[in-house]
Amino acid sequence: MKKYLVIGNPINHSLSPKLHNYWIKKSNLDAIYEKLEVNSDKLEELVDKVKEKKLCGLNVTVPFKKNIIPYLDKLSKEASETQSVNTICLDGNKTVGHNTDIIGFELSIKKFDFDLKNKKVFIVGAGGVVPSLIYSLNKMNVSEIFICNRTLRKAEELKILFKNLTIINWGEIPEFDMIINATSVGLNKDEILDINFSNLKSNKIFYDVIYNPQETNFLKTGKNLGNKIINGKMMFIYQASAAFDLWHNKKPEINDDVINLLDK
Ligand code: ATR
Numbered sequence: 001m002k003k004y005l006v007i008g009n010p011i012n013h014s015l016s017p018k019l020h021n022y023w024i025k026k027s028n029l030d031a032i033y034e035k036l037e038v039n040s041d042k043l044e045e046l047v048d049k050v051k052e053k054k055l056c057g058l059n060v061t062v063p064f065k066k067n068i069i070p071y072l073d074k075l076s077k078e079a080s081e082t083q084s085v086n087t088i089c090l091d092g093n094k095t096v097g098h099n100t101d102i103i104g105f106e107l108s109i110k111k112f113d114f115d116l117k118n119k120k121v122f123i124v125g126a127g128g129v130v131p132s133l134i135y136s137l138n139k140m141n142v143s144e145i146f147i148c149n150r151t152l153r154k155a156e157e158l159k160i161l162f163k164n165l166t167i168i169n170w171g172e173i174p175e176f177d178m179i180i181n182a183t184s185v186g187l188n189k190d191e192i193l194d195i196n197f198s199n200l201k202s203n204k205i206f207y208d209v210i211y212n213p214q215e216t217n218f219l220k221t222g223k224n225l226g227n228k229i230i231n232g233k234m235m236f237i238y239q240a241s242a243a244f245d246l247w248h249n250k251k252p253e254i255n256d257d258v259i260n261l262l263d264k
Contacts, residue, residue: 002031003054004247007046008061011037013187013212015262016059019240022261023252031056031248040067047071050088050095057247058088059240062184065128072097082131083161087243098246101132104239106140111234114178114205122146122174124193125182126154129209133182134162146174150183171195178205179222186216193218202226211236211262233262 006016012035020033038046043064048071049055060068065084069075072085073094079085085097109116121142123130126149137145148168149155159165168174173195185191187210206222211232219229237254244252252258 002029002056004031004033004057004059005046005055006033006035006059006061007038007043008035008064009037009039011035011061014061015212015236016061016240018261019237019258020244022258023241023244027248027250027252029248038064040064043068044071047088047095050090051093053090056090057243059243060086060088062128069097071095078102078132078135081161082135084128084131086132086239087246089246098243099132099135100239100242100246101129101235102136102139103242104235104237105133105136107238108230108232108234109136109140111238112228112230116140116142116178118143119177120144120146120175122148122168122176122179123182124148124179124195125184126151126158127182127184130158130182131161133180133209134158134165138162138164146176148172173197173200176204178207181206181208181210181216181218184210186210186213186218189213189216191217197221197225200225200227204228205230208232209235214263233259237262 006014014035017033017035024031068085074096076098079097079099084099087098087100119142121137146166146168147155148170155167185193204227206227206229208216208219209232210216214231222229241252
């Protein structure tokens, strides 16, 4: 039986096993997908297991998407340009790091029929997923990307990788068409971002990368102000489907059953 793992810390909240095992069963594959909480001293050993074919693939989540890179033989173009890996597979005898968060985000925007060309986007946060969001937004030809982060230094580090970012002080709000919460604030249901949105006009998009809970306080605020809201569920499903395709050479079906599976 082929074995796949998602690794991270914490990992308990991850719905990846539920989704992958659902698709594995639907596709009649002899495989299993599990989750494992690890510390960074285990990363090399786990990549070695892929090389030794004891594991057939790895998903990598917070906080290891960058830290895993030194242990890999090769990176895809997207993984290299974002310095972020969320999917690992074996190509010949080489371990390869891929980034499927980029296509996950892009497909989630398309699914909701939004055209971000020439639009202004404001990203709040500078954690692990943000390089993928920026890469994807640039691919979609947005006109401007603003970013703010509680810890300014991390936003400045991102600007080294992506020169077209405009850094905003925490608490200030630029003119934007779409705002993305890419912080971890909201993972616990009662948490609130300390940014005052009350003077915003409507007709914007509020996007939260968080998918569990389904409606964070950030999205509730956006909705109450008359904006469209999207949570991170479709991005999560699309990144997983791209990983599934890389490992099993098969595009899994994304239908209402799959979408509802994650709400149970
Ligand atoms: P990592 O930092 O390991 O990549 P992450 O979950 O991907 O982890 O990112 C967490 C993001 O949420 C960061 O942007 C973090 O801001 P800091 O860089 O200042 O830590 C942000 N974050 C977490 N708690 C926050 C809070 N209470 N207020 C504002 N931002 C917060």
